[in-house]
Amino acid sequence: MSARNGAGTAAAGDDFPAEALRAEFPALQRARSFVFFDNAAGAQVPQLVLDAVNRHLLDHNVQRGGRYARSLAVDDSIARARAAVAALVGALRPEEIAFGMNATSFIRLMSLAIGQTLRDRDEIIVTDLDHEANIATWLALADSGAKFRWWKMRGDGCLHSEDLAPLLSGRTRLVACSAASNALGSITDLRSAAHLAHAAGAELFVDAVHFAPHAPLNVQALDCDYLVCSGYKIFAPHMGFMWGRYELLRALPTFREEFIADEPPGKIEAGTFVYENVAGMDAAVNYLARIGRLVTGRAGAPQAQTLREDTRHAMQAIQSYERTLSLELARVLEDCGARIYGIDDPARVPERVPTFCFNMPGFLPQAVTEAAARADIGIRDGHMYAPRLMARLGLARESGAVRVSLVHYNTLAEIHRLGNLLSDLRATEPRGEA
Numbered sequence: 001m002s003a004r005n006g007a008g009t010a011a012a013g014d015d016f017p018a019e020a021l022r023a024e025f026p027a028l029q030r031a032r033s034f035v036f037f038d039n040a041a042g043a044q045v046p047q048l049v050l051d052a053v054n055r056h057l058l059d060h061n062v063q064r065g066g067r068y069a070r071s072l073a074v075d076d077s078i079a080r081a082r083a084a085v086a087a088l089v090g091a092l093r094p095e096e097i098a099f100g101m102n103a104t105s106f107i108r109l110m111s112l113a114i115g116q117t118l119r120d121r122d123e124i125i126v127t128d129l130d131h132e133a134n135i136a137t138w139l140a141l142a143d144s145g146a147k148f149r150w151w152k153m154r155g156d157g158c159l160h161s162e163d164l165a166p167l168l169s170g171r172t173r174l175v176a177c178s179a180a181s182n183a184l185g186s187i188t189d190l191r192s193a194a195h196l197a198h199a200a201g202a203e204l205f206v207d208a209v210h211f212a213p214h215a216p217l218n219v220q221a222l223d224c225d226y227l228v229c230s231g232y233k234i235f236a237p238h239m240g241f242m243w244g245r246y247e248l249l250r251a252l253p254t255f256r257e258e259f260i261a262d263e264p265p266g267k268i269e270a271g272t273f274v275y276e277n278v279a280g281m282d283a284a285v286n287y288l289a290r291i292g293r294l295v296t297g298r299a300g301a302p303q304a305q306t307l308r309e310d311t312r313h314a315m316q317a318i319q320s321y322e323r324t325l326s327l328e329l330a331r332v333l334e335d336c337g338a339r340i341y342g343i344d345d346p347a348r349v350p351e352r353v354p355t356f357c358f359n360m361p362g363f364l365p366q367a368v369t370e371a372a373a374r375a376d377i378g379i380r381d382g383h384m385y386a387p388r389l390m391a392r393l394g395l396a397r398e399s400g401a402v403r404v405s406l407v408h409y410n411t412l413a414e415i416h417r418l419g420n421l422l423s424d425l426r427a428t429e430p431r432g433e434a
């Protein structure tokens with residue numbers, strides 16, 4: 001098959017309205033021909049989100065908790081955002097949602113709390129596939145007497161539940177894993193992990209930062225206990241949010257000032273968070289809900305009490321469209337002679353999100369991303385904040401690999417532009433060792 005790519009090489013991604021949605025992202029319009037293929041490091045925001053952030057700063061940029069109208073409006077805005085994010089993840093009540101700066105600080109906050117509850121359950125299971133944010137934060141509990149067991153990925157770049165089972169025992173306090181790898185894109189079978197962890201009397205902590213922009217989240221169906229996300233990966237500005245089962249959060253010892261009640265969400269929200277970005281997160285959920293109404297033929301319908309259903313439909317449609325992108329990207333990379341790390345079998349596309357890690361034999365990762373930058377394509381090289389994973393892949397931490405990470409506003413045409421760039425590169429003299 002020719003490596004020079006054009007239209008008509010893959011099914012047209014169902015009838016997902018990618019082009020129409022691109023028009024809602026001012027950054028995509030302003031960037032003209034630039035290709036945003038580094039979304040795992042942060043996604044663009046739709047106009048709806050920009051408007052919400054602006055509105056907050058213009059109309060009620062004041063502290064919450066006052067008795068005047070502007071301050072009451074901040075309280076309302078935070079309450080709306082909590083309800084929206086609760087709907088997005090399937091929380092039972094808005095108080096199960098906490099807002100903060102980012103995912104890493106939430107994971108550390110949780111590790112500090114859980115570290116105080118170890119007693120005779122002193123073992124924590126971490127993986128060698130995760131972002132370091134969901135490893136180092138737990139390893140820091142060594143000082144509190146925690147012991148660690150490693151759930152290792154297999155050669156296919158996935159975590160397998162069969163490998164988790166023998167690690168669990170009556171000593172296990174918690175399993176910490178990600179819903180999808182930010183480096184390889186592989187999806188973890190969380191339902192099985194939760195089942196196994198609970199059978200051993202342990203809890204499951206999920207890093208859903210990389211998974212959340214790509215597929216429906218349902219914490220009830222997954223049966224996990226805690227879940228963390230970053231807003232800036234899911235079409236909102238920089239902020240983080242966390243969900244936890246109410247009674248579990250209630251029981252955890254967390255740092256809080258004396259005047260903060262020992263109740264979620266306040267007890268896991270140290271200090272003031274960025275209200276305008278939380279307003280932006282609310283708008284991002286509403287953007288997704290609008291996609292849900294669009295793909296179910298209810299574009300003009302008023303935003304009723306259907307946020308959960310609308311966002312679920314949106315994420316299902318996004319997931320299905322992104323599978324088309326994954327199939328085409330895998331085909332293009334293979335045509336260009338790339339060595340893909342992780343799932344490369346088209347039949348296993350449902351087990352991944354459209355995040356691909358690869359190297360071009362004979363070229364340093366940096367040479368590939370620099371060539372892409374010259375062609376106005378933004379991709380990334382390095383260890384992807386998963387240095388242990390790079391070591392497992394036999395890759396040097398300093399150079400690592402190349403990562404291309406797509407979301408629903410990316411298109412087949414953009415993939416073909418990358419394919420053309422890589423085949424042109426391949427035709428030049430190799431200059432590295434990768």
Ligand SMILES: Cc1ncc(COP(=O)(O)O)c(C=O)c1O
Nearest residue numbers: 102103104131133182209210230
């Ligand atoms: C899977 C995963 N976990 C955690 C993080 C850290 O997120 P934050 O920057 O919100 O702390 C990232 C960031 O890239 C990530 O991809």
